[in-house]
Amino acid sequence: MSRTVMFLMLCGIVVLGAATAYWTRGAPEQRTSMTRQTEIDEAASAADRPETLARRFGDNPAGNRTSGSTELAESVQPNVVTYKQGKPLWELPYEELHKHVDDLRALVDAGWGRAVLPLTRLVSDCLTRRPSSEREIRETARSRRARWQENRLDWSNDKVQRQLEQVDQWLESRLQESSRRRAACGAVTATDEDRIMDWLELALEQRHPEFLTGYLQWDLLPDNFAWVVRHAERLAAFNRRFEVVYLDAVYAGERELLDMAWRLYASYKVLAEPNPFIAAAFDHAADLDARARTGVTRQYPEIFRQQRINIEPSMVDDARAEGRRIYDRCCAGARMPR
Amino acid sequence: MMQKRNAMVLFSISIALAAAAVLFYYWLAPISVQSDAEESVESAIPATAESTHSDSRAPSKFAPERGIWPGLPPLATTVIEEDSGSSRLSPDSTDTEDSSADDEPSTLLELVEGFDDLSAEQRGRVAFRIAESWRECSMYQPLTDERIDAHVERRFRNTFDFATSILAQEPEGPLVDEALEYMAGVDPDDVRAEIREDVLRKQQLCRYTGAIDVREGLDVVLVWLRKAARLGNDRAQQRFLFEVFSSHRPAGQAAQIAEDKQLVLDIVSIMLQRRELFVLERLAHFVGEGYFGPPDLMFAHAYGQAAILAAERLEQSPWHLSNPNPARVNQFMTMVASNMRDVTQALTASQLAEAEDLARKIAGLEVQP
Numbered sequence: 001m002s003r004t005v006m007f008l009m010l011c012g013i014v015v016l017g018a019a020t021a022y023w024t025r026g027a028p029e030q031r032t033s034m035t036r037q038t039e040i041d042e043a044a045s046a047a048d049r050p051e052t053l054a055r056r057f058g059d060n061p062a063g064n065r066t067s068g069s070t071e072l073a074e075s076v077q078p079n080v081v082t083y084k085q086g087k088p089l090w091e092l093p094y095e096e097l098h099k100h101v102d103d104l105r106a107l108v109d110a111g112w113g114r115a116v117l118p119l120t121r122l123v124s125d126c127l128t129r130r131p132s133s134e135r136e137i138r139e140t141a142r143s144r145r146a147r148w149q150e151n152r153l154d155w156s157n158d159k160v161q162r163q164l165e166q167v168d169q170w171l172e173s174r175l176q177e178s179s180r181r182r183a184a185c186g187a188v189t190a191t192d193e194d195r196i197m198d199w200l201e202l203a204l205e206q207r208h209p210e211f212l213t214g215y216l217q218w219d220l221l222p223d224n225f226a227w228v229v230r231h232a233e234r235l236a237a238f239n240r241r242f243e244v245v246y247l248d249a250v251y252a253g254e255r256e257l258l259d260m261a262w263r264l265y266a267s268y269k270v271l272a273e274p275n276p277f278i279a280a281a282f283d284h285a286a287d288l289d290a291r292a293r294t295g296v297t298r299q300y301p302e303i304f305r306q307q308r309i310n311i312e313p314s315m316v317d318d319a320r321a322e323g324r325r326i327y328d329r330c331c332a333g334a335r336m337p338r
Numbered sequence: 339m340m341q342k343r344n345a346m347v348l349f350s351i352s353i354a355l356a357a358a359a360v361l362f363y364y365w366l367a368p369i370s371v372q373s374d375a376e377e378s379v380e381s382a383i384p385a386t387a388e389s390t391h392s393d394s395r396a397p398s399k400f401a402p403e404r405g406i407w408p409g410l411p412p413l414a415t416t417v418i419e420e421d422s423g424s425s426r427l428s429p430d431s432t433d434t435e436d437s438s439a440d441d442e443p444s445t446l447l448e449l450v451e452g453f454d455d456l457s458a459e460q461r462g463r464v465a466f467r468i469a470e471s472w473r474e475c476s477m478y479q480p481l482t483d484e485r486i487d488a489h490v491e492r493r494f495r496n497t498f499d500f501a502t503s504i505l506a507q508e509p510e511g512p513l514v515d516e517a518l519e520y521m522a523g524v525d526p527d528d529v530r531a532e533i534r535e536d537v538l539r540k541q542q543l544c545r546y547t548g549a550i551d552v553r554e555g556l557d558v559v560l561v562w563l564r565k566a567a568r569l570g571n572d573r574a575q576q577r578f579l580f581e582v583f584s585s586h587r588p589a590g591q592a593a594q595i596a597e598d599k600q601l602v603l604d605i606v607s608i609m610l611q612r613r614e615l616f617v618l619e620r621l622a623h624f625v626g627e628g629y630f631g632p633p634d635l636m637f638a639h640a641y642g643q644a645a646i647l648a649a650e651r652l653e654q655s656p657w658h659l660s661n662p663n664p665a666r667v668n669q670f671m672t673m674v675a676s677n678m679r680d681v682t683q684a685l686t687a688s689q690l691a692e693a694e695d696l697a698r699k700i701a702g703l704e705v706q707p
Contacts, residue, residue: 194632225586229629232599235592268588 080106090114090210097122098180101187108199113206116199120220123192126185128223132178141171193222197234204241209254212246216263216270239270250282251330258330259286259299266308276311277319283309284323289331446471447546462569469562469574475544476555481537490534497529556585564598567605575605579620583629599630615657618645618700619674626681635681636689642678643697646671656702 081103084092089100089107097104097118104122107115148163155163200220203211214220221228221235228235246264249257264270265279283305290296298305311319443449449468456464481489501521505514563581566574582598602624609617618641624630626638648655649671652662659667685693 221589225583226627226629226633228587228589228592229583229595229599230631232592232596235589236596239590239592268590271590272594273590 077106082107088114090118092118094118094121095180098184101184105192108202111202113203114208114210116203117208117211117214117218117220120196120199121214121218122184123188123196124220124222126181126188127193128219131181131185132174133182134175134178137171137174137178141167141174144170193227194230196221197231197238200238201234204238204245207245207249209249209256212242212249213256213260215242216260216267242270253331255289255293255296255331258282258289261286262305262309266305266310276309277315277322279309280311280316280319281322281326284320285326285330288323288327292331444542445545445547446475446543458569462566462571462574465562465566465569466571466574466577469559469566469577471543472555472559472562474540475547476559478540478544480544481541486534486537486541490530490537493533493537494526494530497533564601567601575609576614576616578602579605579617583624583627603630613657615645615648615652615655615659616670618642618648618657619670619677622674622678622681635684636693637696638681639678639685639690639693640696640700642674642681643694644700645674647697647701649674651701 081100082089084096084100089097089103090112092100101119101122104115104119108119144167145164148160148167151160200215243264246257246261250261261282262279265275265282267274286298290298443452446468449464449471453461453464453468501517505517560581563574563578567578579602582602587595606617606620622638622640622642622645625634625641627633645657648657649659649667652659652667659670682690
């Protein structure tokens with residue numbers, strides 16, 4: 001083989017080697033960038049999961065005004081209302097929140113679980129009850145006035161006038177309320193209904209006491225059985241987790257949660273069947289706790305609680321003994337500084 | 339010279355190989371990555387009812403947006419293959435009333451107490467019978483023998499008053515005349531005898547059970563219906579599909595509702611494979627209400643309309659109805675049409691056209707004029 005041939009073959013091998021090197025160097029880079037993209041995508045989707053959010057906000061729960069206020073403002077777009085009258089949005093009275101459905105949704109999307117309670121109350125209320133139009137309300141008031149003016153009961157003029165004034169007051173208050181509800185319901189989107197579970201799971205993972213008691217107190221789910229069926233799997237997991245989280249908080253000494261624990265066991269909201277015995281036991285534990293602390297009153301009157309717990313008289317003594325044990329476990333030591 | 343030419347050829351081949359290698363990487367590698375990505379996306383969409391049920395956040399097995407209920411065989415297929423019987427929900431072999439039913443106990447209490455001693459073949463049918471007996475007994479008020487005659491007379495009077503009030507609301511016409519003629523030909527004593535027989539049967543069936551709270555009773559009905567459906571009883575499965583979501587159940591019972599959804603999917607899959615016509619009406623209901631995904635009225639109409647089309651031409655359609663006598667077929671079509679009225683009115687003209695087109699395909703009649 002001549003020198004020229006050798007030279008040409010060498011050139012060929014070098015070019016081939018260079019191409020191979022380029023391929024083998026380039027390919028991992030490409031694969032790495034693909035892997036990185038996948039990781040980014042996974043991280044992005046993981047960021048939507050409540051666990052991640054719980055971790056993000058776990059040490060510094062959303063709504064902690066001393067350390068979280070800056071974070072609150074920074075975590076959402078500048079056009080989102082986060083504070084009003086010096087309070088985070090979720091601390092405003094419910095009646096004042098109707099203009100802020102979009103803001104609350106943005107806060108929840110940014111991971112602020114404390115906004116879940118007012119948001120789901122507003123959304124599920126809109127999904128359950130269509131707000132009346134001004135015309136409908138005025139029409140109802142007109143027919144009520146007409147009925148009183150007919151005076152079929154043959155009442156005195158004064159009495160009829162008082163009834164007519166009451167109709168006017170009713171009209172005024174209904175117009176205001178329906179105006180607020182229309183503002184809120186106008187901001188509820190078609191996708192909100194199927195996002196309620198996401199929101200509830202987020203708030204549950206963040207374990208805010210206000211949410212835990214609020215879930216027992218208010219109707220946060222749409223009054224629509226098809227919705228319950230559609231989300232049954234997630235709702236079942238939520239219910240199981242809710243009971244665990246709630247009891248953890250009670251035994252960690254959260255007094256407001258102890259006060260409301262009877263509701264957890266006295267309804268079908270979280271459990272498949274009410275358990276009057278456990279409900280009465282928690283109710284008694286909360287009574288003991290309220291008595292031990294001066295100036296503390298229970299949230300619901302006794303007659304209201306008893307009617308709903310509806311325990312058999314023969315089980316009352318055992319339930320009270322169990323309540324004593326619960327109190328000793330959760331709260332008796334709390335009178336000492338901890 | 340020859341050597342030079344060989345060298346040039348070898349050099350050209352080397353260059354070509356190198357170029358090919360580079361091109362291979364740039365052209366083919368992205369394609370393989372892309373196809374991997376496509377594959378992963380496809381695998382994320384559950385293709386059959388076999389995907390995991392335990393993952394509560396997994397996508398629904400029902401894909402209304404694709405117009406396919408899991409288990410629905412290719413729409414154009416006309417050959418119905420009977421279920422092989424391998425499924426736990428396969429038809430109960432003793433589903434039809436047989437002579438052994440005569441030997442069964444006549445009270446609800448005895449039926450329940452003896453249930454565990456029954457053979458596996460008998461359980462499905464007896465569980466269904468218990469469910470139906472619970473339904474009857476939950477609406478039954480125990481009667482003493484002395485009060486039976488008075489009760490029969492009251493029921494007879496109520497029946498007569500009801501028929502009279504219904505007829506009074508109807509405008510005069512051939513149907514009313516026909517009904518009046520029929521009523522005139524009925525011997526009141528025969529009606530009383532029938533009512534009496536029914537009262538005595540219930541008295542025997544519900545003996546020892548005492549008064550049952552109606553709500554609690556209906557919960558128990560669902561428990562036995564579920565059991566019978568799981569045991570493969572055909573009638574229980576049909577009834578289960580009608581009753582499982584018929585009454586509101588609270589959110590606390592979500593775990594049971596989730597299990598019921600899975601059972602519904604299993605039953606629907608099997609009935610679709612057997613081309614049971616009535617299941618199309620159920621699909622219309624499920625899809626319209628949004629039990630398995632967001633409500634989709636277009637598909638609800640498609641399933642309902644398919645049920646009507648198939649019922650109109652049972653001979654040509656791959657779907658079948660049990661006991662397809664004209665009265666039953668007519669009753670079925672009337673029921674479906676009545677249930678669909680609101681759905682149809684909510685659709686736009688283009689949605690309606692799309693739904694009708696799909697309905698013909700589902701009914702297996704797309705080749706028919």
